[in-house]
Amino acid sequence: MSLNTDSQVQATDGNDLPEAPARQKLDLLSVNRIAFHTIVRKEIRRFARIWVQTIVPPSINAVLYMLIFGSLIGSRISDMGGFRYIDFIVPGIIMMAVIINSYANVVSSFFSSKMQNYIEELLVSPVSNITILVGYVMGGMARGLMVGSLVAMVSLLFSDIRPVYPLITIVVAILTSMMFSLGGLINAVFAKSFDDISIVPNFILTPLTYLGGVFYSISMLPPLWQSVSLFNPMLYMVNGFRYGILGASDIPIWTSFIVILTFILIMGTVAMVLLNRGVGIKH
Amino acid sequence: MNALSITGLVKTYGDSVHALKGIDLDVLEGDFFALLGPNGAGKSTIIGIICSLVNKSAGSVQVFGHDIDVETEAAKASIGLVPQEFNFNVFEPVLPTLLNVAGYNGINRQVALKRAEYYLKKLDLWEKRRTPARQLSGGMKRRLMIARALIHEPRLLILDEPTAGVDLEIRRSMWDFFSELNKQHGTTIILTTHYLEEAEAMCRNVAIIDGGKIVEQGDVAQLLSRSMQETFVLDTRANPEQVPQLSPFVVRLLDQNRLEVDVPKGHTLNDMFHRLSDTGIEVTSLRNKTNRLEEFFMRLVNSQSEKLQ
Numbered sequence: 390m391s392l393n394t395d396s397q398v399q400a401t402d403g404n405d406l407p408e409a410p411a412r413q414k415l416d417l418l419s420v421n422r423i424a425f426h427t428i429v430r431k432e433i434r435r436f437a438r439i440w441v442q443t444i445v446p447p448s449i450n451a452v453l454y455m456l457i458f459g460s461l462i463g464s465r466i467s468d469m470g471g472f473r474y475i476d477f478i479v480p481g482i483i484m485m486a487v488i489i490n491s492y493a494n495v496v497s498s499f500f501s502s503k504m505q506n507y508i509e510e511l512l513v514s515p516v517s518n519i520t521i522l523v524g525y526v527m528g529g530m531a532r533g534l535m536v537g538s539l540v541a542m543v544s545l546l547f548s549d550i551r552p553v554y555p556l557i558t559i560v561v562a563i564l565t566s567m568m569f570s571l572g573g574l575i576n577a578v579f580a581k582s583f584d585d586i587s588i589v590p591n592f593i594l595t596p597l598t599y600l601g602g603v604f605y606s607i608s609m610l611p612p613l614w615q616s617v618s619l620f621n622p623m624l625y626m627v628n629g630f631r632y633g634i635l636g637a638s639d640i641p642i643w644t645s646f647i648v649i650l651t652f653i654l655i656m657g658t659v660a661m662v663l664l665n666r667g668v669g670i671k672h
Numbered sequence: 673m674n675a676l677s678i679t680g681l682v683k684t685y686g687d688s689v690h691a692l693k694g695i696d697l698d699v700l701e702g703d704f705f706a707l708l709g710p711n712g713a714g715k716s717t718i719i720g721i722i723c724s725l726v727n728k729s730a731g732s733v734q735v736f737g738h739d740i741d742v743e744t745e746a747a748k749a750s751i752g753l754v755p756q757e758f759n760f761n762v763f764e765p766v767l768p769t770l771l772n773v774a775g776y777n778g779i780n781r782q783v784a785l786k787r788a789e790y791y792l793k794k795l796d797l798w799e800k801r802r803t804p805a806r807q808l809s810g811g812m813k814r815r816l817m818i819a820r821a822l823i824h825e826p827r828l829l830i831l832d833e834p835t836a837g838v839d840l841e842i843r844r845s846m847w848d849f850f851s852e853l854n855k856q857h858g859t860t861i862i863l864t865t866h867y868l869e870e871a872e873a874m875c876r877n878v879a880i881i882d883g884g885k886i887v888e889q890g891d892v893a894q895l896l897s898r899s900m901q902e903t904f905v906l907d908t909r910a911n912p913e914q915v916p917q918l919s920p921f922v923v924r925l926l927d928q929n930r931l932e933v934d935v936p937k938g939h940t941l942n943d944m945f946h947r948l949s950d951t952g953i954e955v956t957s958l959r960n961k962t963n964r965l966e967e968f969f970m971r972l973v974n975s976q977s978e979k980l981q
Contacts, residue, residue, distance in 0.1 A: 415749050420778025427775025434768075506759035510820070513723045513753050514776035515745035672685075672726040 415515065424516035425524050432528025436494055443494070444536060447486050451540040454482050455547045458604060470606045470637055479544045480631040481603030484565065486540045488598060488626065489590065491533030491566040495525050495573030496586045503577065508670050518664040522574065522657075529570030530563065537562055550634060557642065558633030564649045565626045569594075571656040578660070578669040597623045602631075607639045622652060673736065675701045675828050675860035676722065681731035683717050683884075691717045693884040695731070699862060699877070701827075704854045706871035706892070707864045708965075709881035710973055715864045716756060718881070719832050723753050736827060749777065752826030754817045756833045756864075762806035766797055766816055769805060770823050777824035784823065791819040794849070811838045818846070822853075829853065831863045835870060843867075847874055868966040872896075878965070882973055895968060903961040904941075906931045909954040918947040932961060 436443040459475035469477040502508040511521055544550075552558040572589075580586045601623025607615050618624055629645030632638035638645070663669070681695040692714045699705045709715050720726030722733055724740060724747075733740045738747040760769050767788055774784030792798040795815040800808060805816060814834060821829060831850070835843040851874055853859045865871055871878060872892065879889035888895065908929050915925045921944055922934040931953070935944055941958075948955060961967075 415746050416778070417745055420745070420749070423778045423780060424776045427772055430775075431768075431772050502761070505761060506757065507761045509723075509725055509753075509755065509759050510773050511776055512725055513748060513751065514773070514824075515749040515778065516776050517745070667727060671724075672720060 417515070417517070420515050421517055421520045424514065425520050425527075428511075428521065428524025429527045429531070432494070432498060432525065433531050435498060435528075436532045443490070443532060444539065447490055447536045448539045448543060451482050451486055452543050455479065455544060459547050470608070470635075470639075472635055472637070473548075475548050476550045476635065477606070477631075478604055479548045479550060480634045481601075481627045483537050483540050483544065484562070484627050484630045485598050485603055487533040487537035487562055487566050488569045488623070489594060490536040491529040491569040492573040492576075492590060492594060494532040495529035495570045496577045496580070496590075498528065499525055499574055499577035500580050500583075500586050503580075503670060512667075512670065518661065522660055522664055525574055526567060526570040529573055530566040533566035533569065534562060537566070552634045553636035554633045556633075558630060561626065561629040561633055561645065561649070564646075564653060565630070568626075568649060568653045568656060571653065571660050574660050575656060575663065578663045580669075597621050598627075601627045602639060603627055622648060625649060673701045674734070675699050675703065675736055676862070677732075677734040678718070678722075679732045681718065681721065681733065682729045683714075683721065683726065684729045691884055692721075692728075692731075695881070695884075695886055697879055697886060697889070699828075699860060701736070701860055702854070702858050703860055703877055704851070704875045705860070705862045706875035706878040707862055707881065708868065708871060708878060708969055709864075713881045714884045715881055716832060719753070719755075719830055719862075719864070722830065723751055724748060749824070750827045752821035752824065752829045754814075754821045754829070754831045754834045756836070758813050758817065760805050760813075760816065760820065763804055765802050765804050766792065766808070767801040769816065770820055773820050774823045779824055787823055787825070788819070791822050795819050811842050814838055815842075815846075818849075825857075826859070828860045828862070831861060831865075833865055834863070835865065835867060843870070850874060868969055872965040880969060880972055888972055892965065896965060901934050901936045903932060903934050903967065904944075904958050905961050906933060906948075906955045907957045909956055910952060916948070916951045916953065918944070918951070921947060 455475065455478070459478055463474035463478070466474040468474070499508075502511075576586060576589050600618065601621050602618070603623075607618045607624065610618060625640055625645040625648040628638040628640040629642060629649065632640075632642045632645070676697065676699040678695055678697040681692050681697075682690075683692040684690050695714070695718060697718075707715050707718065717726055721728045722735065722740070724744065733747075735747040736750050738750065740747045764772070770788040770792070771781065771784050774787065775781075779787070788801075789798065792801055795818060797812060797815055797819060800812060805813065808816060814837070818831075818834060829850075834850075835846055838846065847870065850861060850863075854861050854874075861874075863871060863875060875892055877890065878892050878895060879886050881887065905926070908931055915923055917923075918933075920936050920939060924932040926932050933944060935941065945955065
């Protein structure tokens with residue numbers, strides 16, 4: 390076997406390609422725009438290709454939560470915060486799906502690119518670090534919001550709630566998915582093994598989400614634990630989202646926005662500094 | 673214009689590992705340049721720094737006049753890298769691998785599709801375009817990395833052992849491909865390889881690096897002309913009973929029908945044949961014991977190690 394000569398090589402439109410290498414001035418804006426689309430498309434294709442792993446399990450989990458905690462057990466629980474128990478927990482379950490899937494998408498995708506070294510494809514390209522960051526975050530948001538939307542649709546089988554404030558609902562979901570996508574990227578930058586990317590979701594995210602008012606109102610807790618709960622960032626996202634859907638929450642909506650935006654600002658800055666320094670991705 | 677200018681490049685890992693100890697190197701635009709050295713000499717570290725995969729400790733690197741610290745994007749846009757290790761997403765099929773990298777380089781999809789088709793056909797991978805990279809043979813994976821490095825048509829192509837593990841026929845085809853790229857497209861090529869006949873066959877200039885320093889650099893032909901001797905293996909018809917003394921040629925008997933002869937600089941093969949004929953030895957064929965660049969390289973690297981001892 391040998392490589393083909395030019396005369397054997399033609400593009401399908403019949404034109405030979407060989408062009409002189411591009412010598413024109415680099416248009417960084419255009420490069421970054423195309424690179425951004427490429428990263429987002431690649432990320433969406435990645436989780437769509439393995440939908441059995443990425444889309445189906447979280448949707449089934451959510452159905453089980455709603456079936457067991459909402460319909461079976463919930464039917465024997467009195468109202469919570471003035472709402473049927475199933476109606477009370479649906480926003481939390483949707484938000485849980487958004488949080489975990491946004492995080493999981495970025496952490497696994499970015500870490501795989503590190504492990505297999507194909508992150509180098511991006512590092513040797515003229516694409517800026519902010520484009521890489523935003524591209525991966527958008528990929529994580531796409532999965533988080535897609536799974537969240539699926540869970541929301543499934544929840545219609547168990548609950549007939551409709552968002553009281555649709556715009557707030559959407560904005561809180563978008564900001565939360567952004568925040569946890571950033572968290573996933575930071576985790577992936579530091580991770581050195583597959584264990585390192587499962588520690589945070591299993592031992593930090595899941596417990597904090599459960600304790601963040603998904604299944605109960607913190608007003609039910611003793612005063613001490615109510616105060617402790619205020620240090621749990623999940624509380625602000627779950628309650629912000631619940632406010633958008635039910636119009637009621639344990640936390641004022643503006644507090645939720647301030648907390649979420651502050652976290653996004655801090656995590657975005659940390660992620661940019663890490664990428665600029667090449668932590669975990671450069672020698 | 674220089675395609676690459678490196679000045680005072682230093683790389684230190686931690687406090688004690690000095691991978692590069694002040695490298696100065698210029699590669700002219702359009703050159704086919706060999707960067708040679710033993711394992712661990714620092715070749716891959718230099719390449720890593722040029723491509724922004726490794727942070728340097730000191731010094732400056734310019735690619736076509738673009739400083740990698742100041743005009744990072746412009747410098748990167750000029751470079752195509754074929755690394756030593758496979759570094760693609762093994763689950764991604766061949767065509768999307770190329771299209772992704774084209775996108776990272778700001779090439780729109782229509783142009784990228786056309787170029788991908790051209791390079792995949794050129795490198796005999798078009799039939800495999802829908803095959804996930806993990807299912808390719810070793811040689812195909814190497815060719816995929818070459819196609820990927822060329823998709824944005826870089827002005828400087830860096831080949832870090834591109835033919836490692838590739839069979840002889842494909843290797844020779846790759847030589848032709850790289851030479852064509854260099855001559856017809858004017859692409860500057862920097863090659864590191866352990867197959868020194870590859871460097872001798874293709875490269876015009878060479879730098880030899882050892883222990884983090886450049887120990888020799890210049891025109892390949894000039895360096896080879898500085899070789900003090902060449903060693904040949906001769907097949908003989910007669911069976912020499914003892915090793916003939918043919919000063920200044922040093923002769924060693926390898927087996928019944930083979931001699932090894934060192935020909936010092938300044939003496940011709942004709943001289944050697946005359947002397948052999950005088951002793952009644954008939955030569956049926958001859959070949960270089962090793963390729964000339966390899967011989968030069970080994971002598972240089974050995975003398976460096978002796979100096980260190």
